[in-house]
Amino acid sequence: MTHVYKLLFALSFSIVSFGFLFPMYGDLLQPAIYTGLVFIAVLGIVYFEDKIFPVINAEVAFCVGIGLLVGFGIARLLVSLISESKNPGLGLIVYLALGYAGVKIGHAFSIKPGLAIFGGSGGAGLQPYIIGSDKPEEIRDKILDTSVVIDGRILDIADTHFIDGPLILPNFVLREIQLISDSSDPIKRARGRRGLDMLNKLQRKGTIEVKITYTDYTDTREVDAKLIKLARDTGAKLVTNDFNLNKVAELQGVKVLNLNNLANALKPVVLPGEEIAIQVIKEGKDENQGIGYLEDGTMVVIENGGHLVGKDVRVNVTSIIQTAAGKMIFTKAIK
Numbered sequence: 001m002t003h004v005y006k007l008l009f010a011l012s013f014s015i016v017s018f019g020f021l022f023p024m025y026g027d028l029l030q031p032a033i034y035t036g037l038v039f040i041a042v043l044g045i046v047y048f049e050d051k052i053f054p055v056i057n058a059e060v061a062f063c064v065g066i067g068l069l070v071g072f073g074i075a076r077l078l079v080s081l082i083s084e085s086k087n088p089g090l091g092l093i094v095y096l097a098l099g100y101a102g103v104k105i106g107h108a109f110s111i112k113p114g115l116a117i118f119g120g121s122g123g124a125g126l127q128p129y130i131i132g133s134d135k136p137e138e139i140r141d142k143i144l145d146t147s148v149v150i151d152g153r154i155l156d157i158a159d160t161h162f163i164d165g166p167l168i169l170p171n172f173v174l175r176e177i178q179l180i181s182d183s184s185d186p187i188k189r190a191r192g193r194r195g196l197d198m199l200n201k202l203q204r205k206g207t208i209e210v211k212i213t214y215t216d217y218t219d220t221r222e223v224d225a226k227l228i229k230l231a232r233d234t235g236a237k238l239v240t241n242d243f244n245l246n247k248v249a250e251l252q253g254v255k256v257l258n259l260n261n262l263a264n265a266l267k268p269v270v271l272p273g274e275e276i277a278i279q280v281i282k283e284g285k286d287e288n289q290g291i292g293y294l295e296d297g298t299m300v301v302i303e304n305g306g307h308l309v310g311k312d313v314r315v316n317v318t319s320i321i322q323t324a325a326g327k328m329i330f331t332k333a334i335k
Contacts (some may be wrong), residue, residue, distance in 0.1 A: 006043070009065040014039040016072050040061040067106020071098040090276035136310045141236035142257065143168045145227050146176050148239050150195040153259055163257070167239075169199065169229060172216055174221055228252055247314045267296045270329055276300075278331070281309040290333075308333060 018035040066226055075098040089290045144167055157163050177199075181192025203210050215233075217226045230329050231238045231254040238249050239257045248254050270276065278292040290305025300316055302308065315331035322328075 004064075007022040009062045010039050012065040012069045014042065016069055016295025019072065019076065060096065063106040064103050067102035067104070071100070071105075075080060076100050076313070087149065090106050120318070123125070140148060140255075141166055141168045141234060142239045142245065143170065143227060143231055143234075143236045144173065145238065145240040145242060145245065146173050146180075146195070147241040147245075149173065149177060150180070151241050152198045153263075154239065155198050155202050155205075157259070157262075159205070160203060161207070163208070163239075166211050167202070168236060169210060169212050170216075170227065171212060171214045172223055172226055174199075174212065228254055231255075231315075263296070267298060267327070268294065269322065270294075272317050272318055272319055275314055275334065277312060277314050277318065278302065279312045280305050280310065283309060292293060294329075296328050298329060300331055303330070303332050305333050 018032070029037075059270060080096075086335045142163065142165065144154065149169070154163075154167070158165075158167075158296055177192050177195045180188050180193070181196055183189045185191065199210070202208070211286075213230070215230055215231050220226060220229075224242070227238060227240075227245070229248050230236070231249065232252065237257055238245075239259070240246055240249075241260050243258075247260050249256050264298050278294070278300050280290040280292050280302060282291050283289065284291045288304050288306040290302035290308050292300040293303060294300060300315070302313070303318075305313070305315075312321065314334045316334055317331050319330045320327060321330070
């Protein structure tokens with residue numbers, strides 16, 4: 001459908017151009033030549049829109065083009081009715097006013113039919129897609145992959161309203177989760193069923209809009225490849241926990257929201273010299289060493305804490321080590 005939108009937009013723009021040029025020349029040849037050049041130029045622009053206008057997608061361009069065409073059509077009718085006034089300035093004003101109104105209406109319907117068109121408390125107006133604006137980019141759909149659905153933390157994040165919607169669930173991801181939930185492996189089966197339960201809870205809560213898309217790509221069987229293609233075609237962001245998918249998607253220009261990165265960024269900051277309260281869970285590998293954990297799962301090693309297992313103690317942070325598996329905090333028990 002993306003190619004159809006782009007072609008229709010170029011055609012609509014060319015028709016508008018022909019309507020302007022024909023009265024100027026009075027014959028068909030010259031307007032037709034110029035209209036063909038306009039068609040080729042516009043088609044080239046819309047096919048390289050991601051490089052020229054990265055904040056506009058094909059659906060927006062199509063709706064804006066149709067709105068512009070309708071606005072100019074109404075303007076032409078009005079100008080022909082008032083042509084007896086012989087006032088070219090008035091005709092220009094009519095074209096500009098109705099052309100602008102057509103662009104606004106077309107853009108509003110490209111976002112969501114029924115939105116308030118001219119801003120105000122009820123709608124978005126033209127703000128999300130202002131060309132050349134230094135304002136934040138438009139709200140984008142978020143595509144969920146299999147790992148993030150099974151993980152389940154997206155449900156809690158949606159409740160906090162830190163992520164906007166809608167959340168897009170591709171049908172091929174849903175099929176993969178169903179296959180996992182029917183697996184003979186009890187661990188995989190439990191993970192798949194947890195993912196389905198999470199989706200049901202997310203839809204019932206209504207905290208954020210969840211939509212299923214049936215767009216598929218038959219040229220590949222790999223779910224990860226399909227997710228990247230879908231994100232590139234729609235301009236959506238990809239929500240995942242998969243490290244490899246994250247890297248491949250970024251290499252192909254897809255914006256990724258990785259929940260593991262978010263969790264790491266939100267871990268509490270502990271500095272050497274601070275005092276913290278910790279429960280000693282078990283003995284460590286070294287002699288008379290205790291092990292505890294912060295609420296986010298960070299391991300805390302307590303020197304001379306082996307005899308404190310099962311107790312809540314206050315410790316002083318001596319050093320912090322960042323490893324491939326995560327962060328480790330070394331402390332001493334305060335007597």
